[in-house]
Amino acid sequence: MAVASISVSETPLVLYTLRLADDALILGHRLSEWCGHAPILEEDMALANMGLDLLGQARELYSYAAKVEAKGNDEDKLAYLRDVRQYRNLLLLEQPNGDFAQTMARQFFYSAFADLYWRAMMKSGDATLAAVAAKSEKESAYHLRHSSEWMVRLGDGTAESHARAQAAIDHLWAFTGEMFCTDAGERGLVDAGISVDPASLRSQWLRTVADVVGEATLDLPSSGWMQQGGRDGRHSEHLGHLLSELQSMQRTFPGAVW
């Protein structure tokens, strides 16, 4: 890596915005990895479309984080010049694509959350975040619909697709709890009416997830143990590999443009 990482002054609002931005970028990047590899051409396009929705969300959020921080960083520096420990995304979203069922289960768990979250965030007292939420809500609503339809078809499909879908749910379940966690800084933003307490969305999320998983003839794990760490920069080994690819160009040729 030829270029040093930047430092970011993480006030609560900057940190919070970076978390949302990192979620969108990392999941969007994961989806982009399917490009040219999806099971059918139609789904190749669907996955790329979802990835582009998320990349668009990430850009707006990074730009806003840079503006709030006001230290000369911009969206590109925040995306390309932060190291693994500076990334704040959910562990769920950096998990490898695995098979198609795993990609869809990851999308389904997250989109079921994001749809509720962005809808609630449309009432944010922060005008920029409320605007991002209004745009993102429509996108995540579609991501939820698409991934839900796939969960039903995989779960209630063949013995092979059922087994793969159940394995994906079992594997990813322990990463879903992190979506509903907050720290002291974020609770301050909740109290100020800038962000939404994700814990307040958990019961509705669980209802949505349980409905679809039930229709898919699949089971939700009974385990309540949940893995955390992504929000604080403690990641699984997978994120480093992802970033080394995502950042390689800017790290090798600093400031390269199209």
Add this chain to the structure above:
Amino acid sequence: MATPNTPLWEVFIRSRNGLAHKHVGSLHAFDATMAVQAARDLYTRRGEGLSIWVVPSSAITASDPSDKGMMFEPAESKIYRHPTFYDVPDEVGHM
């Protein structure tokens, strides 16, 4: 990548209110619901549409290409069927 499990669907998009759905192409999907979603992802990415129809390609009955002469040539000599022999008032608008 057509397989017996992924039937072919014809896609029709309506670009604006008041216009008809127009055939834009076809795609493979497992069922009608997924066909609509695939049509959305394949054919409305650049804001082309407000409404989507999908029809199983197998539901379409087509004219026989070998009947072309009998079917279509008789119309070619009847230019009086074109509304070009009178002026359309401006008030009529788009026809």
